[in-house]
Amino acid sequence: MADDKTKRGSPDSKRLNKSEPYEMAYARKKAKAAGKRSGTAAKKTARPSAKARATAAPAARKPRAAKTPVRSAPRPPSGEKTTENTAPRTMKTADAIDLLTDDHLQVSALFKQYEKLAKKKAPAAQRQTLAGEICAMLRTHTTIEEEIFYPAARKARIEASLLDEADIEHASAKDLIGQIESGNPADDHYDARVKVLGEYITHHVVEEHTEMFPKCRRGGMDLVGLRERMAARKAELEGQLTDRPVDNPPMAASAESPGILTRIGDTLFPAIHP
Numbered sequence: 001m002a003d004d005k006t007k008r009g010s011p012d013s014k015r016l017n018k019s020e021p022y023e024m025a026y027a028r029k030k031a032k033a034a035g036k037r038s039g040t041a042a043k044k045t046a047r048p049s050a051k052a053r054a055t056a057a058p059a060a061r062k063p064r065a066a067k068t069p070v071r072s073a074p075r076p077p078s079g080e081k082t083t084e085n086t087a088p089r090t091m092k093t094a095d096a097i098d099l100l101t102d103d104h105l106q107v108s109a110l111f112k113q114y115e116k117l118a119k120k121k122a123p124a125a126q127r128q129t130l131a132g133e134i135c136a137m138l139r140t141h142t143t144i145e146e147e148i149f150y151p152a153a154r155k156a157r158i159e160a161s162l163l164d165e166a167d168i169e170h171a172s173a174k175d176l177i178g179q180i181e182s183g184n185p186a187d188d189h190y191d192a193r194v195k196v197l198g199e200y201i202t203h204h205v206v207e208e209h210t211e212m213f214p215k216c217r218r219g220g221m222d223l224v225g226l227r228e229r230m231a232a233r234k235a236e237l238e239g240q241l242t243d244r245p246v247d248n249p250p251m252a253a254s255a256e257s258p259g260i261l262t263r264i265g266d267t268l269f270p271a272i273h274p
C-alpha cells in the first residue's frame with residue numbers, strides 16, 4: 001500500500017481517468033504543454049511588424065467600428081461664406097452678452113488700428129476719423145448697457161457693487177471720449193488720450209467678461225429677449241449718427257468749434273456735454 005506522500009506527488013493523483021496508463025497520460029500532458037508553447041510562439045511570430053502592418057492589404061485589416069458622424073455645416077462648392085458654413089457647430093441663440101462681446105472685439109480691433117497709425121505718425125485727418133469711429137462706437141455701446149443691460153442685471157439682483165463700478169468706469173471713459181471728440185489731433189496729447197481710453201476700456205471689458213457676465217448668465221436673466229431690445233436700440237442710435245446732417249467736416253473740430261461727433265454727443269448725452 002502506497003503512503004500518502006507517494007499518492008499526492010505521484011502522477012497517478014493527476015490522472016483523471018484512473019484506467020488510463022501512465023505512459024498515455026504523460027504523452028497527452030506533454031502534447032498539451034507543447035501545444036501551448038507552440039501556440040504562444042506562433043502568436044509571437046505571427047504578429048506582423050509595424051511596417052508589414054502598414055503595407056498590409058486593407059482587406060486583411062480588422063475592420064474598425066464605425067464612428068458616430070460629427071455634424072458639420074455643409075459647405076457650398078464655390079467656397080462662398082454663408083451663415084450655414086460659417087456658423088459654429090454647436091448652435092445657440094445669440095443673446096445680449098454675445099452682442100456686447102461683438103462690440104468689445106470690434107472696438108478692440110479699432111484701438112489696435114489706431115495704435116499703428118499713431119506709431120507711424122499718420123496724418124491728423126486719418127487719426128481723427130478713426131478716433132471718431134471709436135468714440136461713436138463706445139457711446140452707442142455704453143448707452144445700450146446703461147439703458148437696458150445694467151438695469152436688467154440690477155433687476156436680476158446681480159451683485160450691485162459690480163454694476164456700480166461699471167457705471168463709474170463708463171463715466172470716466174465718457175469724460176475722455178468728450179476730450180477726444182473736442183480735441184485737435186495735432187495736439188501732443190491727442191494720441192495719448194486715445195491710448196489711455198483704450199486702456200480704460202480694456203480694463204472695463206475684462207471686468208465685464210470675468211465678473212459681471214458670468215454672474216448674468218447664471219442669474220436667470222432673459223438674455224435672448226434683452227438682445228432684441230439692445231439690438232433695436234443700437235440700430236436706432238447708429239441711425240441717428242448717420243442721419244444727422246454734416247455741416248462741417250470732422251477736421252473742423254476744436255474747442256471753439258466742436259466737430260460732428262461732439263455735436264452728436266451733445267444730442268445723445270446732454271448731461272455729459274452741457
Ligand SMILES: [Fe+2]
Nearest residue numbers: 145166204208
Ligand atoms: Fe460697460
Ligand SMILES: [Fe+2]
Nearest residue numbers: 100145205208
Ligand atoms: Fe461693455
